[in-house]
Amino acid sequence: MVIQSLRGLSIIALLVAAQSVAVVLEARNGAAHGDATWYHTGQGACGAWSKDSDHVVALSPRQYAGGDNCWRHIKIHYQGKTVDATAVDLCPECQGDSIDLSPSAFSSLAGLDVGRIQVTWSY
Template sequence: MVAAYSGDATYYYTGLGACGAESKDTDYIVALSTELYDNGAHCWQHLTVTYEGKSIDVTVVDECEGCSTYDIDLSPSAFSALAPESAGRIPVQWTYA
């Protein structure tokens, strides 16, 4: 069974991520908390993120220094696939895909 995590999702404007690649706001990407980023141990892994019955696939490309352990920071397009940006912060479930 795959472990599911609960946390809040926010969004950030992308650029050069901690995994070393340049990303665009239209990419479906995610930043993990510093604790889970673990010096890049999860770079390029995929997560399935679910909110109110909608699920998306995102790729780990960055570290979120301000995130609590299970919180994630999504690109604007990935966040918008789940909720309007005006929501700002939403409670999500996520798993490593």
């Protein structure tokens, strides 16, 4: 009886672990949806300096993942336009899958005066 209970717990633990891995893989490879804003660049949380003319992005704390996603390239889509940007910074105030773009990356999608747009993006 005890062994059957342990086997049942082991199977449940494996299923939970497999589900967690699937969620992580989906987040890494699937499309994300969120707000995009823009900011003036400088030295990013990934350690390098960027200029406002670089196509770079600051990720939300969730997506930044303690620096694990530094230097990853993302494609950002808005109203039929697409821009490629490199993750170089952390956006502490960004929630969920929202991102903060350099002025040049943002202006490839919309005018800076717009300030905030809803985008879809992926690694």
